[in-house]
Amino acid sequence: MTQTNDGVNRAKMYQLALFPMNNGATNVYYVLILTYIATFGNTVLGLATMFASFMVTGMRLLDAFCDPIIGTIMNATNGKFGKFRPFMVIGNIVMGFAVFMLYCISPMIPADQEWLRYAAFIVLYAVWTIGYTMQTSVTRSAQAVLTSDPNQRPMFTIFNTIGSMAGMGLMQVLAPIIRSNVGDYNTPDFYRVFAPLGIVISIILTVLAVIGIWE
Numbered sequence: 001m002t003q004t005n006d007g008v009n010r011a012k013m014y015q016l017a018l019f020p021m022n023n024g025a026t027n028v029y030y031v032l033i034l035t036y037i038a039t040f041g042n043t044v045l046g047l048a049t050m051f052a053s054f055m056v057t058g059m060r061l062l063d064a065f066c067d068p069i070i071g072t073i074m075n076a077t078n079g080k081f082g083k084f085r086p087f088m089v090i091g092n093i094v095m096g097f098a099v100f101m102l103y104c105i106s107p108m109i110p111a112d113q114e115w116l117r118y119a120a121f122i123v124l125y126a127v128w129t130i131g132y133t134m135q136t137s138v139t140r141s142a143q144a145v146l147t148s149d150p151n152q153r154p155m156f157t158i159f160n161t162i163g164s165m166a167g168m169g170l171m172q173v174l175a176p177i178i179r180s181n182v183g184d185y186n187t188p189d190f191y192r193v194f195a196p197l198g199i200v201i202s203i204i205l206t207v208l209a210v211i212g213i214w215e
Contacts (some may be wrong), residue, residue, distance in 0.1 A: 008046075016156050016211025019146055020163030022088055025205035026136050027167035029095050031175075032103075032198045033128060036185065043186035045117045046055045055122065058161050059129045066133040074137060083147075084138045087209055091138070092206045094131030096199040098124045103195035107188040146213060163205075170201055 009190030011019075034056065048104070070087070077083050102124040110119050174197060183189035 011147065012151060013158075015146060015212045015215070016152065017159050018208045019143075020156070020160040020206040021166060021212065022163070022209035023139050023160060024165070024167030025092060025202045025209060026095075026132060026139065027164055028198045029099065029132060030172055030200040031127070031168055031171040032099055032195060033125075033132075036191070036194075037083070038187055040122065041121055044188050044191065045109075045121060046111060046114070047118060048175060049122060049159045051118070052121075055125055062126060062129050064131055065132050067137065070133050070137050071167070082213075084213055087134045087138050088206055088210055090129045090212075091114075091134030091136075092202060094134065095128050096202065098128035098131060099195050099199060103129070103191040114210055133208070141184065143202040163209075167201065167205055171198055174198075 023056070038049070038052040038056060041047040041055070042049045074087055077086065090119065092177060106117060106120045109120060111117075118211050146156075175194065178190060178193050180186060180198075
């Protein structure tokens with residue numbers, strides 16, 4: 001990134017191409033959670049359908065509550081690793097941990113301990129929401145820092161669309177392949193394969209985004 005005498009930030013081409021992968025990294029989890037969480041909660045964990053659906057709405061409220069708090073903390077951050085990279089990395093780690101524990105570990109809770117399944121679902125979903133808010137906040141905040149040149153906006157929009165689809169598209173392609181080879185969407189085996197693959201893809205995209213905003 002370079003800054004001209006008129007105070008306009010202009011990004012290098014590789015930065016325009018790589019930073020939007022942060023959007024792709026969070027979209028991986030958008031598919032993992034918002035597309036499958038209600039089905040997983042009901043068919044795998046045996047939770048009430050209305051409860052799983054209600055939690056999807058409830059966690060959106062938590063996201064709205066956390067967003068200004070994380071934004072304030074981000075604005076006050078100016079450490080060795082910069083303003084945005086810590087939130088990208090920590091947010092991705094938090095999401096990966098929460099998703100792995102939710103999809104891969106919580107089904108091991110005995111069915112006769114239903115209360116514990118409900119508790120695990122709520123806590124891990126809430127933890128994921130906090131991580132998601134952290135990383136998506138960077139997507140919105142860092143764009144203006146990366147480039148404020150109106151001539152670069154169309155190019156950034158193109159790369160942002162590509163980055164977004166890199167995460168979401170891969171997950172949508174992988175899901176039916178895993179389903180046909182491992183098990184249906186209502187089986188624990190599907191999520192034991194699908195979730196770790198998504199975590200790895202999101203980590204790779206996050207690393208690319210960190211490289212893009214390194215300067």
